[in-house]
Structure formats: structure tokens, C-alpha cells
Amino acid sequence: MRAKTLVFMGTPDIACPTLTAASKAGWQVKGVVTQPDRPAGRGKKVRRCPVAAQADDLGFLVLQPERIAALKEELKSLDAQACVVMAMGQILPKEILDIFPLGCVNLHTSLLPLLRGASPINQAIIQGFDTTGVTAMMMDQGMDTGHIIMQEELIIDMQETAGSLADRLSALAADLLPRTLEALWKGEATWTPQDGGKATYAPVMKKTDGLLDWNKSAEELDRQVRGMDPWPSAFTSLNQKQLRLFAPTCLSDFDHKAKPGTVLPPQMERPDMLWVACGQGALGLGQVQAAGKRRMEARNFIHGLRDKQGFCLGE
Template structure:
């Protein structure tokens, strides 16, 4: 294969994608690659002022003088023409958020490859990091995949594993995988250039789907085990956050830990409160809440909440409950 710099088009939007783009920019300095264009989703309104905000990928591209393109999709002939004119050898996609039609996948000479945050074929789809945590997986990783018209169904080019720690949140795991994604992408490109990669088809018999997250999934059912609830809290931190109901309304739970104990108290009942946290009965064991957030308030340590205006709701004997339950 040619040793001249690869002409690369990059497509991505959030921080996870920006890490892969940064890895390519670092290699571009060494004349390995030539980034001829970056695709990212259109600027979106955000915050209380609803001002248009540039994606992390756009900010990084502009800071490095890389042309940025932001089509709504690739349905317009003009968008397809502009991509073709970039004359890319390869297109790299990481958390772009826009489905690419076959004509786009076929435009670069070497096609399109994807940086996916799981060990495919496990956790195809939109939320692989969160789903791995919520399912109790002990390992995940990065798969560099040749894209086809299916949803994360293309042939695998390279994998790199990452252990899931017992205290990982989706935020901490995301950050490690973002770095690993950039490193694995660079290695895969080197091997592709050297002709050292043999594509491996996915075995769909071992596949499962990482559905897009909804805020409603954050509601804790105290009849589940403490282990299940802990995974739910960690898997949904920092977004969309686990939550429960109390007399003050919806209370978010940002951090907790499993406590192995037996009690005849009803699930959702507060057993005790201390500087270590708020101990709550579950269907099996107890969950000690260590960080929380009341409606309209800020995230805080449980010990700080015990000194705040809602302290009366966090006393032994009080209960948390789901939206369709009455307070015990």
C-alpha cells in the first residue's frame, strides 16, 4: 500500500470522538495522515440561554485549521458531492450520531471505519458504555470496524480490551475508552497501511443491542437487589442520573455503595444516616447513598445533605419510593 499520507475525513461529535480526532492530529504532525475535512453534527442550542454550542469535535477541528462540514444528513446531492470532492482515502467515524447511507460508505477509496466503544458483537448500538456497566460486565473495550449498512454489524479490524472496575461510572469508563479508542485507531491505521489486518466477520449469535438511554430508566426500584441498583447508579452517572422519589420530589443519586446486610424492613426504608451516607433497604442487601441532589439544588455529599433544609426527609424510618407507589 502507498506510504504517502493518508487523506482522511473524520466524522464525530462528542468528547469521545474528539479523543480519536486528537490522536489523528498528533500523528498528522509526523506526516502520517492528512486530515482533509471533519464532519460533525450542526451546532445545537444548549443551556438556559439556548445559545448555539459547537460540538467538541468542531472546536478541536477549528483550533487546528481543519475544514468543518455540518450537513443535517447526507440526503442532499450537494452533501454527497462535497464529500466526493475531498478525495479521501478513508473516512473515520466515531460517535457521529448520523446514519451514513451506502453511497457515503462507498465514497472513500478504503471505505469507512468506525471506532466503537465495546468488544463487538456485544453491545452494538447507541449506549454501549452505559449498558455494559448496568449489565455487570467486567470487561469491555474498543473495536475498530469496517462499516457497512447495518448497525455496528461490519467486519472487525482490531480490538483492544479494557477492564471495568467495581467503582466505575459511565463517566470514568467513557474517559478511559476515549483514550483507548484514539490509541487503537492509530494502531489500526498503521496496520491497514502495512497490509497487516485481516477483517474478521462478526458472529451475530453473540450480539446484543445497547438501546439509547432514556431519563425514565434512572428510576430506582428498591425491590431490586443492592447490586443491581449500584450498577444502575454507576451506569447512569453522570447522565441521565439515577433517581428516586421522596416527599420533596425527585432526588437524584450520583454515588452509592453496596452494603451486605439482612433486615425485615421494607425496601426503600432508610435504616440509618451517618457521615458515611444514607443506608436504604433494598430487595437484597442495602444501598448506602453517598452523593445526592434535591430538586433545584446542587450535587452534594450525603453528610452535607444531612445538615441542609431537607434533612428531615433523610432520617431513619423515612422512605424512598417509585412514582407509582405511595410513601411507606
């Protein structure tokens, strides 16, 4: 009788619960493939990537190639039935996809074909989606174009950040994977082709994507701040120095008559927040990080200003 064996591929924190779920579901993890460890932090010390660190703790073989294609013969030798991929950061070539008899299952954090690509969690918030979810997909050579096996939907909260949504989707993926693998193992999985005509895309996020244009509406800027929290983070400038902005946020539609970017007096809704005039309405910000400083509560930052109003951000 065939053994339930798999190779897991993933790199960041969001993939860790899914690796644990695969092991607890009775599948033998023959190997874990991650991106190579990279220098990180101010000291630029090489830091073990989260999935590799977890695999170390669980006693799994860890492989960290620059390109997955280089592992072809080693992956064949592992003789695994399936491959599970979550947030690996590389597209698998055909010679790797063909190694596994049950195929390669990718867990993508959107309801495909919506938001194919690298930043579906950020973009679901930035674009104002009410719902998102996780798709278990049979991988092909395209970018998130394979047949859908299962999907689970999740409602996006009003104060959702990219960080909080990632945590919830990570847990959802860990719940979805064992059911997906069981269906594949029993030959009961259904494969539904994606409608490419409905596809949208979520490209790789860049730090420059966080720059706020205060001429936009408070609602748009609210989504941008939350969708960039914690990374790459929304930012503006104050006295020609960068000021990073974070959730929690609050919206006000009062007619302020102020130039967009102007720091406003504290508002009744949330007097503890930093309030900024927008092209339409005003946006309250709960946390900020000035250049060379640590992230702090907005009320503490406000106390550090010489006056609580009249400053203009973005200049």
C-alpha cells in the first residue's frame, strides 16, 4: 500500500501552520523546501527563515536552493506522493511538477481567479474587498492558473490590516489542507478550471507603494494604510523626514476646508488619534513611526509636536 508522503514548500510565517497541519494529518513529510536564509535586520545577520526554523524543530530535512529546478534529482529520490506549496516565492517548472504522482497543491490566499500573484492579502484590503479566502489549487506552469480543488471564504473585518488578515488566512489554509489532501488520496477531488476572463492580479509590493497622496479620499487612504500594515507600511513626510503610519484608523466625513495633508485638531470620535485632512473627509491614525524612532501611539506623537494643528504632511 502506498504511504502518505509529501514534500512541503514555503518560506514565511504564514506557511508554518500549514506545515504543521500536513504532519498532524498523518502525512509523512519527506522534505521541506524553502528560500535560502537571507541577511535581515540592522545588523544584516543571516536569519533562518520561519519555515526552515520550524522544520528544524520538527526534525524534517530542509533544502534551500536558489532555484527549485536544481533539486530535480533530489526530489525524485525522496519518492513523495504529493507536494504542498504555500508562499514559496517561485513558480515550479514542469520537470518539478511532474515528479509527484498526486500532483502539487498550492494554497493561495485569495479566491482565485481573483488576485493572482504575490500580494493578494494586501490588495484585498487596498481594493476594498468585503471577502477573500484561501484556494487549494492544482499547480500548473502558470502563475496561480491551475484548476481549483477547494475554496474557503473569509469576511474581511472593518479594521483588518494585512497582518491580521494574514494570520486568519494562515489558520484557514491549515484547516483546508488536510481535507484537500484526503480528497486527492481517495481520488475524490474535483478539479474546476479557472475563468481566466475574471482574473485580476496582485503584483509584488514595493516600499514606494506606501507613499500616501493626501488628495485622495479618507476612505482610499484608510485602505492603503491598513493594507500596508505591517509591511511595507504607509508613509508620508513631516518637515522633510519620513513618517510611517499604521492602524488602527478612523474615518470622519466632516467638511474641514483644510489643505489635504494638514494635521487637524483632535476629533470627537477618537481624540487620541492623529487626524489628517484628506481630499475628501479626514483620516485618524492610531500609530506612527518617525524617522529614527520606534513605532508609538499617535497620542504620544501628538504631545511631542509644538502645536496640535497646522502642520502639513507630505511636504
